Structures are given as structure tokens and as C-alpha cells.
Amino acid sequence: MAKVPNLFEDLKSCYSENEEYASALDHLSLDQKSFYDTSYGPLDKSCLDECESLNISETSEASNLTFEENLVVVSTSAHGKVLKKRRVNLNQNTTSEDLEAVDSDLEEEIIKPRSAPYSLQNEMRFRYLKILKKEFVLTDSIHQNIIRDSTGQHLRARAITDLSHEVKFDMGGYISATDQSTNPVTLRISKTRLFVCAQEEDQPVLLKEMPETPRVITGNDLNLIFFWETERSRNFFRSAVNSELYLATKVNSEVFMAKAPTYMKDFLIS
Known part of the structure; x- marks a missing residue:
């Protein structure tokens, strides 16, 4: 008669073999150093809020x-x-x-938005029209003449008796495609290429030499443009770059840019 195999013995044998294999693996894992080093010291509190930079050589x-x-x-x-x-x-x-x-x-x-003048924000562009006035004299409200200073780079308001120091101007008319309500002009010393150029507040105006009369004025040359405003016989010249600033004078001083009505800003044309 055939002997019936004892299934429990076979299972016991398998279990014994697996136990020996697992024991061998445990022994191997204890002898072999782990790939990951898990021994860390306590984290210093001062490092909690710091970021450690990546080492480029390791990446x-x-x-x-x-x-x-x-x-x-x-x-x-x-x-x-x-x-x-x-x-x-x-x-x-x-x-x-x-x-x-x-x-x-x-x-x-x-990032904060930069404040820019209204004229620059709208990319103002002025096209030459014609000469509106030629070889006229500018005087302020206390009858000081507008002349060139000793350096030749600025204008000065001063009472003069010698007419040889008198300076005459030409006014060039321009037209704006975006704003028909203003009267844009340039002021040039007659028979020269020197144009009056507006600056920042309280800064004296410059005389800027141009190769010729600009046919189109835009961008960095906008400070050549003034808005000519009149009230009876008085004339005002407001900067196109900064609409709050006007040509202004003080007693025996350089012509500069100022806000109204701090200084004399009205002129007579003769």
C-alpha cells in the first residue's frame, strides 16, 4: 500500500528553509553598510529659516x-x-x-510702476507746421530782457540798457495728431540752431543745438516743445514733457522751469 505523504512535514521543511534564508539575509543586512546614512545629529535652531544652496558640482x-x-x-x-x-x-x-x-x-x-508724464505715456508726436513769429524779443513781467548768459548755454533774465546784448527769438509752430486743443511751439534763438530745452523743476533751461529745424519731434526731443498759452498781452510757455512746469524768471537770474504761480511765468513778446 502506497504511503500517504505528510503535508505538514513538507510545510515544516519549507518553513525551515525560508527561515534559514531570511536569517541569512538579516545577517547580510547587518554586516553590510546601508546605502543611506541615517545617522543625523540634532538640527540647529538657527538653521531652521536658512536655505542651503545647491552644490552645482553635485547636480x-x-x-x-x-x-x-x-x-x-x-x-x-x-x-x-x-x-x-x-x-x-x-x-x-x-x-x-x-x-x-x-x-x-x-x-x-x-516691481512698482514708474510714474511717467502724461505726454510720454501717450507717445506724443509733433509735426512741423511753420514759423509763427520771427525775430521777437522776450521780456518778463518786470521788464527784464531774456538774454544768453556768459556761458552761452543758458538764458538769463536781466534789465539791460545796451541793446547789443538783446537776444531775438523765432517761434516755430507744430501740430499734434492726438491733441488739437494745445498750441505746441519751439523757441529758437534767431539765426542760430540753438533751441530752448526744458529741464526738471527749478533747473535752468538749456540751449540745445540741433542740426536743423526738426520736422517731427517725439521721444527724447519732446523737451523742445512748449505749449504756448496767452492771456491778453501775457504769454505763457508750458512744458510738453511736464505739464505742471512753465518757463519762469526771478530777479537777475537764469530762466528756469517752475510750477505756477510761485515765480514770474508770464512774458511779453515785442
Whole structure:
């Protein structure tokens, strides 16, 4: 009669073999140093808010990482103040240079809009029309003549008796395609290429030499344009670059740019 095999004996044999194999693996794992070094010292509190920069030598310059979710990077100061909060877009390829830039940027730059004059914001453009007045004399409200100063680069208001020092001007008329309500002009010393050029507030105007009468004025040359305004016999010249500033004078001083009505800003044309 055939002997019936004892299934429990076979199972016991298998278990014994597996136990020996597992024991051998445990012994091997104890003898072999782990790939990951898990012995860490306690983290210093001063390092909690610091970011450690990536070592370029340890990262591949050609490596590409694709984020499956948005990543928000936050840096804080020792007092808990948030200095930077940056979000990395979904599914964008990120190189080691990108990660280094995020880490090294300690404080996010705040971009503030720059204030620009109304005329520059609308890209004003003026086209030459014709000479409106030729070889006239400018005097201010206390009858000081507008003449060239000793350097020849600025204008000065001064009472004169010697007419040889008298300076005459030409007024060139221009037209604006965007604003028909103003009267844009240039002021040039007659028989020269020197044009009156507006500057910042309280700064003396300059005499700017141009190769010829500009046919189109825009961009950096807009400070050659003044808006000519009249009230009875008085004439005002307002800057096109800064509509708050006018040609102005003081007693025996350089002609400069000022806000009304701080100084004398009205002129007589003769």
C-alpha cells in the first residue's frame, strides 16, 4: 500500500528553509553598510529659516525636472516674517540653474510702476507746421530782457540798457495728431540752431543745438516743445514733457522751469 505523504512535514521543511534564508539575509543586512546614512545629529535652531544652496558640482547641468503639481517656495526670517513666496508653474522643465536662482533670491523683488508724464505715456508726436513769429524779443513781467548768459548755454533774465546784448527769438509752430486743443511751439534763438530745452523743476533751461529745424519731434526731443498759452498781452510757455512746469524768471537770474504761480511765468513778446 502506497504511503500517504505528510503535508505538514513538507510545510515544516519549507518553513525551515525560508527561515534559514531570511536569517541569512538579516545577517547580510547587518554586516553590510546601508546605502543611506541615517545617522543625523540634532538640527540647529538657527538653521531652521536658512536655505542651503545647491552644490552645482553635485547636480547635473543638463538635468530636467518636471513638476506634476505646483511648488510653493517660502523663505522666512528669524522673526517669522515671510520674505519670499514663489510658485513654480505646472509641468515646466526646471534645470539646476532655476533651482539655484530660487534658492539664492532671498527677497522677492517688488516691481512698482514708474510714474511717467502724461505726454510720454501717450507717445506724443509733433509735426512741423511753420514759423509763427520771427525775430521777437522776450521780456518778463518786470521788464527784464531774456538774454544768453556768459556761458552761452543758458538764458538769463536781466534789465539791460545796451541793446547789443538783446537776444531775438523765432517761434516755430507744430501740430499734434492726438491733441488739437494745445498750441505746441519751439523757441529758437534767431539765426542760430540753438533751441530752448526744458529741464526738471527749478533747473535752468538749456540751449540745445540741433542740426536743423526738426520736422517731427517725439521721444527724447519732446523737451523742445512748449505749449504756448496767452492771456491778453501775457504769454505763457508750458512744458510738453511736464505739464505742471512753465518757463519762469526771478530777479537777475537764469530762466528756469517752475510750477505756477510761485515765480514770474508770464512774458511779453515785442
